[in-house]
Amino acid sequence: MASSVSEVRMVVDGKRMDGRSPEDLRPVRIEAGILHEADGSAFVEWGGNKILCGVYGPRECIPRFAASPYRALVKCRYMMSPFASLEEHSRSGPSRRSTELSKVIREVFENLVISEKFPNTQIDIYIDVLQADGGTRTASITAAAVALANAGIPMRDMVAAVAVGKADGQLLVDLGKAEDNFGQSDTPVAFSGRDKDILLLQMDGLLTKDELLRAIDMAQAATESIHDLQADALRRFYEQPSQKKFKM
Amino acid sequence: MNNRRIILPGEKIADGKVSAPGAFVQGEATFAAVIGMMDEEGRFIPLERKYRPIVDDTVVGMVTDARHAGYDVELNLPDVGFIPSRDIRLKLELGDFVVCRIREVSEVGQVDLGEVRRLPKGKIIEFPPAKVPRLIGKKMSMITMLKENVGDIIVGNNGYVWISEKADVPLAIKVIKMIDEGAHFPGLTDRVAALFGKERTGE
Numbered sequence: 001m002a003s004s005v006s007e008v009r010m011v012v013d014g015k016r017m018d019g020r021s022p023e024d025l026r027p028v029r030i031e032a033g034i035l036h037e038a039d040g041s042a043f044v045e046w047g048g049n050k051i052l053c054g055v056y057g058p059r060e061c062i063p064r065f066a067a068s069p070y071r072a073l074v075k076c077r078y079m080m081s082p083f084a085s086l087e088e089h090s091r092s093g094p095s096r097r098s099t100e101l102s103k104v105i106r107e108v109f110e111n112l113v114i115s116e117k118f119p120n121t122q123i124d125i126y127i128d129v130l131q132a133d134g135g136t137r138t139a140s141i142t143a144a145a146v147a148l149a150n151a152g153i154p155m156r157d158m159v160a161a162v163a164v165g166k167a168d169g170q171l172l173v174d175l176g177k178a179e180d181n182f183g184q185s186d187t188p189v190a191f192s193g194r195d196k197d198i199l200l201l202q203m204d205g206l207l208t209k210d211e212l213l214r215a216i217d218m219a220q221a222a223t224e225s226i227h228d229l230q231a232d233a234l235r236r237f238y239e240q241p242s243q244k245k246f247k248m
Numbered sequence: 249m250n251n252r253r254i255i256l257p258g259e260k261i262a263d264g265k266v267s268a269p270g271a272f273v274q275g276e277a278t279f280a281a282v283i284g285m286m287d288e289e290g291r292f293i294p295l296e297r298k299y300r301p302i303v304d305d306t307v308v309g310m311v312t313d314a315r316h317a318g319y320d321v322e323l324n325l326p327d328v329g330f331i332p333s334r335d336i337r338l339k340l341e342l343g344d345f346v347v348c349r350i351r352e353v354s355e356v357g358q359v360d361l362g363e364v365r366r367l368p369k370g371k372i373i374e375f376p377p378a379k380v381p382r383l384i385g386k387k388m389s390m391i392t393m394l395k396e397n398v399g400d401i402i403v404g405n406n407g408y409v410w411i412s413e414k415a416d417v418p419l420a421i422k423v424i425k426m427i428d429e430g431a432h433f434p435g436l437t438d439r440v441a442a443l444f445g446k447e448r449t450g451e
Binding site: 040059117152155193234 | 254256257258259260270272274279281282283285294295296297298300326327355356357378432
């Protein structure tokens with residue numbers, strides 16, 4: 001790896017730019033069931049990321065010819081707000097980036113939702129990134145898992161995701177925006193809760209085989225604590241008397 | 249929550265193969281598919297569920313389409329239910345509230361309805377399907393108490409609750425809301441009975 005890339009020092013004395021050690025996550029806060037009209041919802045604040053997720057369904061599949069008589073279709077729409085980050089995202093319509101993210105997030109949940117129980121229907125996952133600070137896809141997956149559980153859609157497992165990357169020649173868990181933009185690699189990984197299945201693995205930039213294996217181990221350790229935060233959020237919601245889903 | 253633990257999707261709920269609502273079997277164990285909790289007897293109770301139609305369920309709905317062959321009924325499902333007109337003598341109109349029994353559910357989830365009864369004027373409210381067993385109560389205790397105190401109420405398994413125009417609608421809504429909020433806390437029937445007692449002495 002060329003050393004010229006590391007002209008910017010991002011790790012000094014084992015501390016990162018925001019004072020974290022290489023294995024530390026940014027502060028994560030998860031809230032379940034915050035939207036009244038969606039079937040299920042979640043809000044995740046992850047460092048500077050603010051992500052809102054609403055889930056609907058199973059409901060009538062539109063267009064009807066696309067419906068499957070064998071299972072419910074899982075649909076996902078990831079969208080970044082125009083004001084989400086430093087660069088303006090203009091009208092926030094479909095872009096190359098949002099189409100890709102919608103696809104990879106959809107594929108995570110296609111593997112988890114027990115869709116055979118709901119033929120000819122669709123399940124919609126809407127993800128809105130209100131503020132972006134690096135790692136929105138992992139935060140989105142974390143939010144969508146909570147929202148699906150909140151909607152009562154049957155799933156085989158929960159899922160949490162985190163990115164491990166390389167910046168300044170070191171493997172770092174949960175890259176911030178600067179570490180992502182000026183680092184050498186960004187590798188988001190999603191792990192299911194019980195079986196520890198890898199449901200998402202992408203790699204931007206380069207890692208050696210050895211580094212990748214280490215990165216996956218670090219990601220798994222980090223997702224454990226995110227799973228706990230997801231469980232906490234759902235417990236908090238269901239241990240109080242519920243305020244939603246009573247319509248007239 | 250009275251130290252009853254919340255179970256997340258994917259958590260193991262039993263070692264053997266157990267058939268329970270909101271659960272699935274993988275290998276030699278049973279896992280929760282939806283968020284739920286364990287009751288005192290170690291049974292899994294879903295806290296959040298979509299209504300899935302089962303033959304012989306009683307459902308409440310609204311007529312949304314009238315055709316020569318029959319009527320479409322909105323039932324809180326992805327697709328409408330169907331009442332074939334050859335099975336019924338009664339003439340229905342758009343917007344009528346009906347209570348029916350599910351006669352058949354096809355493998356793609358199409359619902360055929362029978363034993364149709366048109367409901368008089370009233371109001372339909374939406375109640376979480378996961379909590380319908382609490383609204384009915386053990387041996388119908390809760391719904392019997394409701395009927396005695398507020399008037400005619402019909403609870404559909406699909407989560408639609410019909411309240412008669414002649415009933416005490418505000419009180420009924422207050423109580424149903426209370427059951428919704430307290431569905432997973434013990435002593436619910438006593439609290440509802442206490443509320444009715446208070447209402448009566450207040451009058």
